[in-house]
Amino acid sequence: MFNNSPLRLLALAAVLSLAIAVPAAANTKVNVRVEGAKATLFDGKVTATPGSLRANIGSDRAAHLCNAAFNKGYGSAAATPTRALLAASEAPLGDRLLPLGLEWFGSLNDFMLASAGAEKPSGAMYWDYWVNWKGYNQDPDMGGGCHFALKPGDQVVWAVTDGSMPLLRLSAAKTVRAGASLTAHVANAHTGAAVAGASVGGARTNAAGNVKLKLRRAGSKRLVASKTGAIRSNAVKVRIR
DSSP, rough: OOOOOHHHHHHHHTTTTOOOOOOOOEEEEEEEEEEOSSSEEEEEEEEEEEEEEOOOOOOOOOOOESSSHHHHSSSOOOHHHHHHHHHHHHSOOOOGGGGEEEEEEEETTTTEEEEETTOOTOOOOOOOOETTTTTTTTOOOSSSSOOOOTTTEEEEEEEEEOSOOOBBEEOOOOOEESSSSEEEEEEEETTOOTTOOEEEEEEOOOOOEEEEEEEOEEEEEEEOOOOOTTTTOEEEEEEEO
């Protein structure tokens, strides 16, 4: 969710002093994708709600609210990225996320996600989140995972990162004729810049971020982009006719 660098902690603390109302629905349907260091742990739609969480790491093991309004000190109660992660862990196929390791930081009025299932990053690596392709590094006012008010249809990504790794975004046609070429494109989700050398369907993107694939058999194919030093992309399911 956030690392423990002094600058990061000060920036998150500053978020608490802002005073802007944030309306949001209480029960919020969103898509949650959780990217571990080596594999996608979850990708699906969940219904997130505002509520509390109980810390299970650190000296404070009490329950604390995670509803954006309480954590920022203003606005309406709303579902948050951390509560959406909890909903994902309770969904079918969400057991890979359990247990969630949560530590409460009273000075920030927020939890830190220390682990999800077997994924316990260490050193420079930590868990962080993005909403609609935007993360803390692009918008420090997002704050921690209990500070951000989600809206219906939001795309939430949790991933292990060192803070500098770009989040990949994959785009491709959803339907193609068997034997025809399919062009897929990989970009940096925040900047939109093309990403060369990303692996998609066994091939690598060129300098323009494009790769041509020939899907010969009718059926369906799930494509994902990956690259060392980057966060795995969204999946694109292609129907081959």
